[in-house]
Amino acid sequence: xxxxxxxxxxxxxxxxxxxxxxxxxxxxxxxxxxxxxxxxxxxxxxxxxxxxxxxxxxxxxxxxxxxxxxxxxxxxxxxxxxxxxxxxxxxxxxxxxxxxxxxxxxxxxxxxxxxxxxxxxxxxxxxxxxxxxxxxxx
Numbered sequence: 001x002x003x004x005x006x007x008x009x010x011x012x013x014x015x016x017x018x019x020x021x022x023x024x025x026x027x028x029x030x031x032x033x034x035x036x037x038x039x040x041x042x043x044x045x046x047x048x049x050x051x052x053x054x055x056x057x058x059x060x061x062x063x064x065x066x067x068x069x070x071x072x073x074x075x076x077x078x079x080x081x082x083x084x085x086x087x088x089x090x091x092x093x094x095x096x097x098x099x100x101x102x103x104x105x106x107x108x109x110x111x112x113x114x115x116x117x118x119x120x121x122x123x124x125x126x127x128x129x130x131x132x133x134x135x136x137x138x
Contacts, residue, residue: 011025012025012026012027013025013026013030014026015034017034018034019034019035019036019045019046020034020035020036020039020041021033021034022034022043032044032049034046037085047083047084047085047094048083050083050094051081051082051083051096052081053123054081054083054096054098054121054123054124055079055080055081055098057121057122057123058079058081058098058100058117058118058121058123058124059077059078059079059117060121061116061117061118061120061121061124062077062100062102062113062114062116062117064120065112065113065116065117065120066113069109069112069113071105071109071113073102073113074102074103074104074105076101076103077101077102077103078100078101079098079099079100079101080098080099080101081096081097081098081099082096082097082098082099083095083096084096093131094127094131095131095132095133096127096131096132096133096134097133097134097135097136098114098118098133098134098135098136099136099138100113100114100117100135100136100137100138101137101138102114102137107137110137111137114135114137115135118133118135
C-alpha cells in the first residue's frame, strides 16, 4: 500500500437508504436523489456517479501529462465513461470503458496521454487489477 505524505482533500457524503434514497456532501454542494440502475424513478445511481468522477479525474491526469509533454490539451477534450454493474454466479462486480477524445491531437500523442493518465489517475490506480478496464482513444 502507498504511504501517504499529505491528504490534499477529503470528500465527505452522507447517504441514507442505499440505492433508492439520497446522498449529500458535507458542504452541501452535492445533493442528489439516488435510484437503482435502469429505474424510471428520478435520480442518478452509483455507477453514473463513479463514471462522472473517474472521467473528470482522468481528464485532469491527461492535463498534467500534457503539461509535462509540452502539449496543449484541446479545450474540447472529452472522456465518455461507461461503468457496467455486472453479476456472475450471484456475485456483483463492475467493469468499465473510457473513450478518450482529443480532437486535433496526433494519434500517437493522444494514446501516450491516455496511457500516462491511466497510470497516474487515482481512479485508475484504484481499479487496477480489480476490475476489467478498457481505455480507447477515439
